Amino acid sequence: MAGGPGSTKILTARNDRSPLERALGVFTDVHAGEGLTALLLALNVFLILMAYYVLKPVREALILGGGSPELKSYMSAVQVGVLLVLVPAYGKLVAKLPRMRLINVVTGLFAACLLAFYFAAQAGLSIGIVFFLWIGIFNLMIVAQFWSFANDVYTKDQGERLFAIVGFGASLGAVVGARLAGGLIEPIGINPLLLLGALVLGVQVLITNWIDAREREHRRTRAAVEPARKPPSGKNAFAMVFQTRYLLLIALMLMLLNWVNTTGEYILGSIVDQAAGKAVLAGSSLSKGELIGTFYSKYFLMVNGLGLVLQLFVVSRIVKHWGVRWAVMILPALAFVGYNVLAFLPVLTAVLAAKVVENSIDYSLNNTVRNMLFLPCTYEQKFSAKQAIDSFFVRMGDVLSALLVFVGTTMLGLSPRGFAGFSVVLVAVWLVLAWHVGRTYAALTEPTVLPQRAA
Secondary structure (H helix, E strand, O other): OOOOHHHHHHHHHHHOOOOOHHOOOOOOOOOOOHHHHHHHHHHHHHHHHHHHHHHHHHHHHHHHOOOOOOHHHHHHHHHHHHHHHHHHHHHHHHHHHOOOHHHHHHHHHHHHHHHHHHHHHOOOOOOOHHHHHHHHHHHHHHHHHHEEEEEEEEHHHHHHHHHHHHHHHHHHHHHHHHHHHHHHHHHOOHHHHHHHHHHHHHHHHHHHHHHHHHHHHHHHHHHHOOOOOEEEEEEEOOHHHHHHHHHHHHHHHHHHOOOOOHHHHHHHHHHHHHHHHHHHHOOOOOOOHHHHHHHHHHHHHHHHHHHHHHHHHHHHHHHHHHHHHOOOOOHHHHEEEEEEHHHOOOOOOHHHHHHHHHHHHHHHHHHHHHHHHHOOOHHHHHHHHHHHHHHHHHHHHHHHHHHHHHOOOOOOOOOOHHHHHHHHHHHHHHHHHHHHHHHHHHHOOOOOOOOOOOO
C-alpha cells in the first residue's frame, strides 16, 4: 500500500541527508538539515557540563579549606532561600528581554562572577561558602536555561527525535570535565580553573548565538504554519507553576525524584562506610578512606559508562517505540523494584546494582525525557516556569532528603533497610505522578481527530 504525504516527506528528508546526518542516523532519526544544529546543541551542553565538572573540585577545595564537611549539608537549604529570590527575578528578565539577549545577559553575569571569584581567591579572601552557594545555583540555572533554549529551537517532533543526541553531549561533558580537572589541578592549581570555567562559558554562549542565527530562517518558515507566539505575561514563575496543573505535576515529580535519589545516595554511603570498616578490621592493606575512594571511583565509572551507552543506543529507540508517555515511567518503575529489594536485602552488592541502574538511567533516558516534557509548553513556561522547576523544586528534593536523614538518624534510629522502606513509599508516589505527567503530555501533543460527518 502506498504511503501518505507524510511518509513521502519523511523519505525525502532522509534521502537528502548529508554525510553528518547519515552518521548521526545510527543513533536516532535525523532528517535533512537537522544534523549540524543537533551537533552544535550537543557541543553547547557538553561545554556547560564540562565547565561545571571542572569547577566542582574548586568548590570542594574552597568549602573544605574554609569550612567543614558538616557545613556542606546545610547549604542546600540556604540555596533554596536564594532561589526564592533569583527565580522570580529571572522570570522578569524573561518577560522583558528577547531570547538571545536573555541568554547572553545571564551567561555573561555567571562568567563575570567567575572572574570576580578568581581575583578574590588570588587576594586571599575567604570565598568558600559564597562560591559553594553560587556553583549550586549556576549548575541548576544555566543547565535549565540551555534546555529551555533547546525546547524553543525544536518542534515537538524534532525534540523527541534529536534530544537523544543533545543529551549525549551533557553525559560526555560531565565525564570529560571531571577528567580534565583531575589532570589540571597539579600543574596549574585550583584558582586558574575559575578562569578556565569563564572561558568555556564564553565559547558556549558564542555557539548559542550561532545556533540562533542558523535557526532564524527556520523559525520564519514555521511562523507561516504555527500560531503566533503570545507575548510574555510577566507572571511570577512560581505562580505559573502552581496555577498550571501540568507544570505542577512535573515539579512534584522531579522533587520526588531528587528526594528518592539523594536518600539512595545516603543509603549507599552508609553501607559502603560499614563495609569499609569491616574490611579494615579483617586486615585489609588499604585504609578505610582508600577503600571508600576506590569503591566510589569504580561506582562513578560504572554509572557514567552505562549512562553513555544508554544515551547513544537506547534512549531514542525507547522514545520512538514507547513514546514520552511511557518513557517517563521507566525510572520510577525500576526504582520501585530496586528499593523493594534493598528493603529486604540491604547488602553492598544489591545497593550498588540498584544505584548504578538508577543513576545511569536518570542521567541518560530520564534526563532526556524530562526535558522533552516542556516541548508543548509556551515560550514563557519553557524559560520562566522551567527555571523554577529545575532549580527550586529539584533543590527542595535535596532539602527533604536531608530532613529525612536527620529525623531518621537522630529521632527514629532508622537503619539503611528502614530508609529503603521509606523510599519505597516515596517511589510509589513518584510513579503515580509520572503516570499523570505522561498522560497529560500525550493529551497536549497528540492531535485531536475530529469525527467525520456522515455522507
